[in-house]
Amino acid sequence: MLQLLHIPNPSQEWEAFLQVLDHLILHFIMGIMETLTPHMQHLSLVFQSPPPPNNTGPSYPPSSLHSQPASPHTASTSCTTQLANQLNSMQINSYGPSAIQSSHTSSGHPASFQGPQPLPLTQHQMALPPGPQIPPPANNFSGLCAQSSLPNMARQDGIPGSGLPNPNLQQLPGQTPGPGYHPQQGNYGPQMAGSQLSYPGAFPGGPAQLSGPPQKRLDPDSIPSPIQVIENDKSSRGGQIYATNTRGQVPPLVTTDCLIQDQGHASPRYIRCTTYCFPSTSDMAKQARIPLAAVIQPFATVPQNETPLYVVNHGEAGPIRCNRCKAYMCPFMQFIEGGRRYQCGFCNCINDVPPFFFQHLDHIGRRVDHYERPELSLGSYEYVATLDYCRNNKPPNPPAYIFMIDVSYRNINSGLVKLICDELKTLLDKLPREEQEESSAIRVGFVTYNKVLHFFNVKSNLAQPQMMVVSDVGEVFVPLLDGFLVNFQESRSVVNNLLDQIPEMFADTNESETIFAPVIQAGMEALKAAECAGKLFIFHSSLPTAEAPGKLRNRDDKKLLNTDKEKTLFQPQVNSYESLARDCVANGCCVNLFLFPNQYVDIASLGLVTMHTGGTLYKYNNFQLNSDSPQFLTDLRRDIEKKTGFDAIMRVRTSTGFRATDFFGAIYMNNTTDVEMAAVDCDKAVTVEFKHDDKLNEDSGALIQCAVLYTSISGQRRLRIHNIGLNCSTQLADVYKTCETDALINFFAKSAFKAILSQPLKAVREILVSQTAHMLACYRKNCASPSAVSQLILPDAMKVLPVYVNCLLKSSVLTGRPEIPTDERAYHRQLVMSMGVADTQLFFYPQLLPIHNLDLKSDAVPAAVRCSEERLSEGGAFILANGLSMFLWLGVSTPPELIQGLFNVPSFAHISTEATLLPDLANTYSKKIKSIVEHIQNQKPYTMKLMIVKQREQPEMLFRQFLVEDKSIHGGASYVDFLCCVHKEICQLLN
């Protein structure tokens, strides 16, 4: 019967499917009734719940966690006991032990269920029976996932929490009871740390513990909470020092602030992995289907208090590299024969140590100068590259920034052109420079365009700028060499003169057609002619319809949604953009695109070059000077000041037995190994997937070296090296234990977003769900102790995976709904492709901060709450942010003093939702909240425009899309529903 779930659910089969569902749910409920789970009392929540108040500290010391295969048994035990008690009481309160026999309720009334079922002592599991019968949250520990209840039958719209992967759940008739299940977490003995959700229904042997009246609602608190996970990690590891001295240790979550000390492995700011322990064999890997991937952000910003990278100079011979595999000298090289030779940690080749590099070894076989040389003792450092590493064996020129402004009617009329020109006058003083330099070496150039291109000669000795019009857009070229790219300091007066004149020059324009590909081409040719790498800053607003290469038509077609042709919407409309991207990369030309669309502009085409050249895409829909300038200008400033590596090429080397097979990011691949990036900035991350070649050795582990050859902002050719060592294990449990859900989601998002170019959306979604189920089922089968098939058992490190995967499935990219503009989807797709782990985490699971009950004395940012409507309250005010958008949601009964403090207006009704900034007011409320907003914004690649949303007003719809645990208006499943769905899949797999 369960196999019926395999039936695909195309919309026309809804009716039939619903019947099946009904049936299923009934069975789940029955299962729940039958199986109470007394063993829930033994649950250990060590790994995901906050330590009990009486605990003296974190349940495990961070340092020991990863050095030991299992968490301390004692700690778990004590914890277990306590939580079990709590749960026990809760269960008793809610259901009673006789729930087994109680019949499930009629439709619309979720049957409440049960509790934990006993398991062997070694396996503390949280059993979550499916079905709507869920115990009331008698004991609602915040975020205590041990709560074993959740079906959502009783939601207002009466939609059952069926575990459908289908987004259209709200169309389900309300009377269908959804399956409920119990989240349960457990510590599976010394080897296992994990939480499990189980459907106990098929475990007849378990004593029935729960009974009681059917529940109207499932308590969402009972399912694993991302917030809880984040907060737990914060409280256990936040503010501490994390030293990267051990191979395969799991770093703190991206959401946790801590001080990272490089002691031989790259900081997690640079590299995060989906798992820090690779399965030894490819069979194991296939079995688990856990993606083996690293998310590498080679230029990640490090906080002031962490050491910047050392620069190593090996002199004229260039960096020392293994003769065979060309890996760079790093801590994984083993010195032997008294220091005369070294063995490469990657390919095991034995190399001679060059005489200048020779050093004696100490008694433990370590070089005496180990700690003096970053390349021997640190995970990340840089080498000075020699001419061999330069284009044409010539030292590179400093990079250049070219500003290319669309001066068609729209941009002139909206005041945008003037805004940009005015801003550039001050901004050009802030071009990035090396720490030790007085001024920036970056040269700047200016181009304006509409149907034709205008280049400007701003050579310092000119009395006035010269404009050179290139109207041959069919075969664009750079009309000048000398005087186009200038040092701003030297040409300041001419440049300022030009920037003053540009808005006036085109003030009377009535040109509304634009070109686009020739603009990029022109910028690229200019850099090529100047023999330097650089960035183009293109400010563009419309679909390029003028007769020129790369001309686009409006091909947006909602009819393609959910068809096999939907993928074409994400592909470029014409091929020329692809070849343009290739040329740009070949010439080190990075394209940053600022879009100001009023309608469809075909971002899939326009953004392609940006995407492949490591550029950043910014989009400001319906740009209004008043409301959107701050956001745009902040983005622009930030982007210009960004530390960037130019003309970069990245190579990921691995130790024997596995290799990098797939790369995702704002990159270009000419072959299978070289990751080319015209530029790479601090926010760009490349996700690299690894596959086994061979068996991995548990002793030597899995070593990864990422080398990025690039040109610095001052025109120095350098190599940035990041090394990280991972463990290997023949035990799947070790693999599961060291997984990092945030990195997994990053990988899933990127691989899914890449896959939609070639596969139907539906297939991609199905793969995501099935892989999630597979990973969990494999764990269930191989790592968890035997339990009923119907038990949902989640490994601890993955316990929020389902909610995140659901968020991913609900993202606009993977949702083919006509209400979502195609451009918006293409835009999100593109952004995500280059995101790092922290950005994807926030993007898929937004931060929702209550600000109505702030401790005004503390500097701390309030703890987030789960992204669900239930967390909102009429009397509350909340800030929600996902890295792209920020909302200030105000409940209808927001306290007047808060309103007064924030907006300086007397009441809720007086608040204007037009504003995109909070007014600067001299009161603590305002200051505090502004500082929170600033904190949220801090270090995010995109500036978030603040939207003020009042409860029960129309714009609230927009806001609600971000409440990702709820059913979305676009049809995405609620968290609970999705969990059910995944569980069903798992059950099928287990059967």
Add this chain to the structure above:
Amino acid sequence: MATYLEFIQQNEERDGVRFSWNVWPSSRLEATRMVVPLACLLTPLRERPDLPPVQYEPVLCSRPTCKAVLNPLCQVDYRAKLWACNFCFQRNQFPPAYAGISEVNQPAELMPQFSTIEYIVQRGPQTPLIFLYVVDTCLEEEDLQALKESLQMSLSLLPADALVGLITFGRMIQVHELSCEGISKSYVFRGTKDLTAKQIQDMLGLSRPAVPIQQGRPLQAPEQPVISSRFLQPVHKIDMNLTDLLGELQRDPWPVTQGKRPLRSTGVALSIAVGLLEGTFPNTGARIMLFTGGPPTQGPGMVVGDELKTPIRSWHDIEKDNARFMKKATKHYETLANRTATNGHCIDIYACALDQTGLLEMKCCANLTGGHMVMGDSFNTSLFKQTFQRVFNKGLNGEFRMAFGANLEVKTSRELKIAGAIGPCVSLNVKGPCVSENELGIGGTSQWKICGLDPCTTLAIYFEVVNQHNAPIPQGGRGAVQFVTQYQHSSTQKRIRVTTIARNWADAQSQLQHIEAAFDQEAAAVLMARLGVYRAESEEGPDVLRWLDRQLIRLCQKFGQYNKDDPNSFRLSESFSLYPQFMFHLRRSPFLQPILYAYSFHGPPEPVLLDSSSILPDRILLMDTFFQIVIYLGETIAQWQKAGYQDMPEYENFKHLLQAPLDDAQEILQTRFPMPRYVHTEHGGSQARFLLSKVNPSQTHNNLYAWGQESGAPILTDDVSLQVFMDHLKKLAVSSAA
């Protein structure tokens, strides 16, 4: 009657016409036996300060195929107010305005002294003259600076209302927008891509405004041309701007690596200039003035690649058809020239460089459009500077010596047909009854377009006598030719100049001596030279020479007096006496015979033979080849000068001797256009070659018997001397075998 020489001179002065034959053989057969064709040199706008233009429309013959202009040769019936056309014999009514005419009250065009008359007519709007500078920036700094100064200076010479435009080129082409405040603006084109006129206009943003006008009032559109575009502005408005713009002009900024020529996109630059004017000002007087400092090295029209290791095509390459780019380049420039001619614009080429500049390929641009072609070593020479300045010279009545868009129509009386024309013109392909099927030069038409012309512009027009031998012309019959030149005067007025001439017919068998006496050997030499050059365009060099030789021999056979097979008996009458010598020098050089003057203490300056025997140590020679003025100090004179005798008071006469040729040279230099190259050299000087290459090599290393101090200077050449040439000619002329 005055001598023929006087007659010829008179005619030339009055009508600007010189015929090879001033008495015409009366039948076709006889005419062909004359060897030198019946032809004339016409200077349509010959300066006639004594000729006030009349301000009315000419009266035309009413026969649609004729339309000859009323002229003094017409018979007029004053009472009936009728006139008979002297070409087609149509009787025409005088127009009403002529109601008052009578024998004593004749309109000017009927008076015999007005065989040439000029009308000012009102036709269409008057558009100011247009000057479009096309400037090469791949020049040495010094050259560019000089050129910039010349151009700046020229602004003050232009008519105040003239429109002026600027295109600069090097690797790219910049069309400068004038009258921009605060920023200088130009449209840039790549030099490797040829563009159609439409593309150019689109890219310059010129095509759009025209559309609504044409749609709205299609008929009025041509009458209301856009008076100025952004690229062509009245000089009085923008001369400050343009002076600054020219001042800021920099050398082509693109780096030229070692071993390369600068990339010079002359072909596309010209194409853009042509396209710009084509779109904005068709059929208005406009000059495209190309200033270039080297060969085109890229794009359409390239003459040589940019690799210095590949030398520019040499004469031998061209001979062997081994000049890689030549055909393509020539074709490119020919297409351009034809388009330009169609639009009524003209192209000047000012090429200044020490090496070749590709004029061979580009020559048609000037040739077909009536533009100037000036070649010099550098823009920083007085040769260029003064020549350029002279382009803007004003005539006797204060008017610019330039005219545009002329349409020359030739009408003949029925015994005569038009075979063709050779000169800076293109055919308008107007067939008519007076057009011969046998073409000489640009034939098959009775009308030609001369886009740019000045008072010296001269066309050679060839005729064919079609009267058959058996249809004798009555005694005293005269043949008539009418030249009607409509043109845009430099004052932008539309004018029509009409010249009507008539010559007597003579029977060549009975009156050969009359025909012979009326031979104009100078005109004939020029007409034959033009034919020779015209043939050389399409034929191999040696073939042309052979043709010239054969013509000369045939002429000598026809008009010489001799006994068969006795070369010593050969004599030519006076009217032919110089002709063989002209031909000798024509064969030796591309030009006609230079003039050589000698200055010495032995007497006043005198013309001497263009012969090596004229080169004597105690003489100063002044040679004028038209393009060159060479002053050559004989060996002794040079030594004296070195010794500084001229500075000693007692040798003041030597000082004067030295000065005399200089003064004479200056006089020539000041009037000649283009300004000749001025060479001052001495015996043994390297530049003495300019003289030595021109003189008749009567003494060479081959005829050693003539070696001697007193008998002139030997020339190291294998060319034959005039003596040898003449001996040979005589032998062939008298040979019965020929």
